[in-house]
Amino acid sequence: MGFVEGKIVEEKVFGGKVFPKTLLPGNTCDLIEMVRGDRQWLSDLLQQHGAILFRGFGISSAEDFAHVVEAFEWDDMPYMGATTRVKVTDRIYTANEAPLDQLINFHHEMSMFKEFPSKIFFFCLEPSPEGGETSILPSHIIVEKMEEIMPDFVAKLSQVGFIIRLSTATDADSGDKVISKTWKELLKTDNQMEAEKRALEKITCNSVEFHADGSAEFIFGPMDPIRELGGRRVWFKPMLGYTSNERDIQISFGDGSPCPPEAIEAYKKILDESCVDLSWQKGDVLLVDNLSSQHARRPGKPPRVILVSVCK
Numbered sequence: 366m367g368f369v370e371g372k373i374v375e376e377k378v379f380g381g382k383v384f385p386k387t388l389l390p391g392n393t394c395d396l397i398e399m400v401r402g403d404r405q406w407l408s409d410l411l412q413q414h415g416a417i418l419f420r421g422f423g424i425s426s427a428e429d430f431a432h433v434v435e436a437f438e439w440d441d442m443p444y445m446g447a448t449t450r451v452k453v454t455d456r457i458y459t460a461n462e463a464p465l466d467q468l469i470n471f472h473h474e475m476s477m478f479k480e481f482p483s484k485i486f487f488f489c490l491e492p493s494p495e496g497g498e499t500s501i502l503p504s505h506i507i508v509e510k511m512e513e514i515m516p517d518f519v520a521k522l523s524q525v526g527f528i529i530r531l532s533t534a535t536d537a538d539s540g541d542k543v544i545s546k547t548w549k550e551l552l553k554t555d556n557q558m559e560a561e562k563r564a565l566e567k568i569t570c571n572s573v574e575f576h577a578d579g580s581a582e583f584i585f586g587p588m589d590p591i592r593e594l595g596g597r598r599v600w601f602k603p604m605l606g607y608t609s610n611e612r613d614i615q616i617s618f619g620d621g622s623p624c625p626p627e628a629i630e631a632y633k634k635i636l637d638e639s640c641v642d643l644s645w646q647k648g649d650v651l652l653v654d655n656l657s658s659q660h661a662r663r664p665g666k667p668p669r670v671i672l673v674s675v676c677k
């Protein structure tokens with residue numbers, strides 16, 4: 366195989382596996398051809414490590430990135446989430462149109478939808494001059510550490526579950542927030558009955574509440590945010606809002622009792638201590654296993670441009 370194993374300063378080791386695995390060019394630099402030649406090996410590697418960083422291959426355009434994605438031969442998946450993405454070329458979108466100074470908190474991509482991607486590709490067209498890292502972490506580590514630090518909390522979760530209330534944007538929101546879509550934009554209808562029907566078809570919510578400000582709340586659960594995916598127990602549903610500022614999420618136990626703040630604090634601490642903040646270099650391609658790893662965006666500055674593609 367033509368790949369050479371690389372090492373980045375940010376990497377960490379979990380259960381003997383480096384995270385992310387970094388691959389560099391060997392005697393050839395044609396990433397598209399190399400992926401075609403080593404597709405199965407790369408797929409196995411992704412399963413073992415949870416994320417692979419391809420660095421130094423000279424990928425320089427959205428079209429090149431699309432060819433790299435296609436070389437893996439995984440099916441494309443349309444994006445349906447509540448943030449705004451702009452299509453750049455076939456299969457390729459901007460990662461998020463929200464202002465770069467906002468944090469996007471850790472999550473599994475589209476984890477509140479019935480159908481969610483198994484893999485997500487990121488590509489750095491332009492790095493942030495400062496900050497703007499994409500952060501990743503293995504989700505099973507969160508489960509292991511929460512069980513260690515907050516065993517009673519995790520036990521109660523498995524007994525009574527969580528209720529999660531997620532809010533959409535209001536009519537007055539200017540679109541400069543991470544959760545930028547109203548329910549009308551998200552569900553592509555302005556009829557509440559039709560919107561609820563579509564929500565129940567596509568989203569894992571149990572009910573929808575509509576509010577006078579034009580927002581809606583999707584109510585999920587009671588359900589356990591921990592689930593088994595790809596042979597591991599991962600923290601699949603969000604405990605935190607998608608940003609640090611917005612009250613876009615409310616959580617309580619399934620029996621109606623409040624979620625203890627110390628559990629939220631323990632969860633945040635685990636994310637901070639266990640994550641890898643990947644400093645982008647122009648041309649980097651990062652492949653993340655969405656079944657095993659969460660991702661986040663650190664605040665950055667223009668002209669940061671990260672493109673994404675999601676696969677079934």
Ligand SMILES: [Fe+2]
Nearest residue numbers: 472473474660
């Ligand atoms: Fe995401």
